[in-house]
Structures are given as C-alpha cells and as structure tokens.
Amino acid sequence: MRQTERTAIVLRYANYRDNDRMLTLLSPTQGRIEALARGCRRPRSPILNASEMFALGDFELYQKGAHLTVINATLIETFYPLRQDFDRLSVGTYLLNVAECIAQPGVAAQELFMLLLHTLSRLTFSDQPWRPLTAGFLLHLSACEGFRPRLQHCVHCGRRLEETESTWFDHAEGGLVCRECHQQAHVPVSAAQVRWMKHMLQAGSAAWVDSPEMTVPYQLLRSYVETRLDKPVRAAAMLPRD
Ligand SMILES: [Zn+2]
Incomplete structure (x- = not known):
C-alpha cells in the first residue's frame, strides 16, 4: 500500500458501478495508468471535474497490489x-x-505527454x-516513438x-521512394509535402x-x-471529412 502523486491527463474513462469510473491516464513518468475514481460521478465529488476526458491534473493515487485508486486530484486544465x-x-x-x-504501462512517455499537451492547447485555445495540427502531432509522434519517416534518401x-523530383511514400519501409523503385502500393508525395515534413521535424514539436x-x-x-498501431483508433471514424 502506498500513495503517489502524478501529473497526468485523462485519455479515457469507463463508467463503473453507479458512481465510479475507471480512468485511463497518461503520465509523463509512468506512461499509461488505469486508476479507479471511486464516487467521482456524485455531484459533489471533489474529483468530479478531474475525471472527465482531457482533464489535466495532479492525481493522488493509492496503490494496493496491482490496483490504483484516485483519492484526490488537483485540476490544472480542462480544455x-x-x-x-x-x-x-x-x-x-x-x-x-x-x-x-x-x-505503455510503466514506460515513461515524457515526449508524448508534452506533444499531446502542446497540440491540445493549440487545438483548444488558438484558431490554428x-x-x-493533427499532421504535426502525428509526424512528431512518429519521431519520438522511433519511426520518424526517412525523407532524404530512397528507402529502397x-x-x-533531390528537392524537386517526384517521390512516393512506402508505409511499410517508413520513408520516400524514388521514381525507379516505386510500386503501385506506394503513395505519391508532392515536393511541397516533403518540404513541410522536413521543416516541421527541424522546427521541433513546440x-x-x-x-x-x-x-x-x-x-x-x-x-x-x-498502420503502426496494434489496434484501430476508435475516434478516427468521427474525424471531419475532407
Ligand atoms: Zn530508389
């Protein structure tokens, strides 16, 4: 039995029993965390607002065996x-x-956490x-997770x-393919799109x-x-259409 305090953001919740929620949190030091927020759906619960999606806060967690319970939370931002x-x-x-x-549970996710916060802040408080914003998030995410696309040389x-030549993208190899090597499965990429990716990676996620x-x-x-994720992204179906 021990108590810890963690800054985290609520990625998801699942209602549980009458008044409880199981929260999925992202912590920069502990990665993905599942924690039970007991009684959080009661109107006067002190952890009500911190148990909503997007809530960023300092979560006081109590650990018993493999189970974590949120015993208190200080809300920082609700977006x-x-x-x-x-x-x-x-x-x-x-x-x-x-x-x-x-x-992943127990694996530090400092860069992912900061990238998510930067992107959510812009999405919420700017008119960008x-x-x-989404493309930048995905590009920087690929870089911090070790599958940064290769843009200088043909991956085959x-x-x-050259900056001006026609190129294609090979999802499996994770980078650009030249005119001689490209196959039907590869996606054409314009020179402007390649420049955008290079520029974004150079400028950094902030x-x-x-x-x-x-x-x-x-x-x-x-x-x-x-395609690199091991399961489909649920909210992808809700994204605005082009
Ligand atoms: Zn080639």
Whole structure:
C-alpha cells in the first residue's frame, strides 16, 4: 500500500458501478495508468471535474497490489472550449486515442505527454486549423516513438533524393521512394509535402509552421501512424471529412 502523486491527463474513462469510473491516464513518468475514481460521478465529488476526458491534473493515487485508486486530484486544465466545436472535439478525442494506443504501462512517455499537451492547447485555445495540427502531432509522434519517416534518401535503393523530383511514400519501409523503385502500393508525395515534413521535424514539436493546407500531408501521416498501431483508433471514424 502506498500513495503517489502524478501529473497526468485523462485519455479515457469507463463508467463503473453507479458512481465510479475507471480512468485511463497518461503520465509523463509512468506512461499509461488505469486508476479507479471511486464516487467521482456524485455531484459533489471533489474529483468530479478531474475525471472527465482531457482533464489535466495532479492525481493522488493509492496503490494496493496491482490496483490504483484516485483519492484526490488537483485540476490544472480542462480544455473546456473544445466541447464547443464538434470538429475540434472529435480531433481532440482522436489525439487522446492515438496517445492511448502508443503509451505503455510503466514506460515513461515524457515526449508524448508534452506533444499531446502542446497540440491540445493549440487545438483548444488558438484558431490554428486542425489538419496541420493533427499532421504535426502525428509526424512528431512518429519521431519520438522511433519511426520518424526517412525523407532524404530512397528507402529502397538509398539514392539521395533531390528537392524537386517526384517521390512516393512506402508505409511499410517508413520513408520516400524514388521514381525507379516505386510500386503501385506506394503513395505519391508532392515536393511541397516533403518540404513541410522536413521543416516541421527541424522546427521541433513546440514550433508552429504556417503553410497552405494543401501542402499538409494529413492523410499520408494518418495512414502511416495508424498502420503502426496494434489496434484501430476508435475516434478516427468521427474525424471531419475532407
Ligand atoms: Zn530508389
């Protein structure tokens, strides 16, 4: 039996019994955590607001055996305005789902945690369009999870690619393919999209790169990241259509 305090964000909850919830949390130091929030659905529960999706807070956890219970929580941010825009709410939910698929229990997820917070903050409090925000999230996520796309050389023959030449993307190999090596399964990528990815990776996850929406490889990065996950992203079906 021991007590710990963890900063975490609520990725998901499942209602349980009459007043309880099982929370799935993302902690920068502990990765994915399942914790029972007992009584959190009672109107006057002190942990009511911290048991909602997107809630960022300091969670006081009590551990008994393998089970964690939330005994108190200090709410830091609710990202409340997301609820006022259905499209952005769907995108936010998608980001939480992707983070949940990537994070592992007991494995530190500092970069993923910061990336999620940066992206949710922009999605909630700025008017930056959601497509580049989502594409940037997915690109940086691939970099911090060790499958950063290779953009300088053809992943098949190793030839250095020129900025202006036509290229394709190989999802399985995780990078660009040249004209000589490309096959039907590979997806065409424009030179502007390649530049956007290089620029974003160079600028870092905290930076914002303004660019015309058509140069953002949103669909490409979605399929690239989603095929690497071991289960389908539930909220993907709710995402706004192009
Ligand atoms: Zn090649």
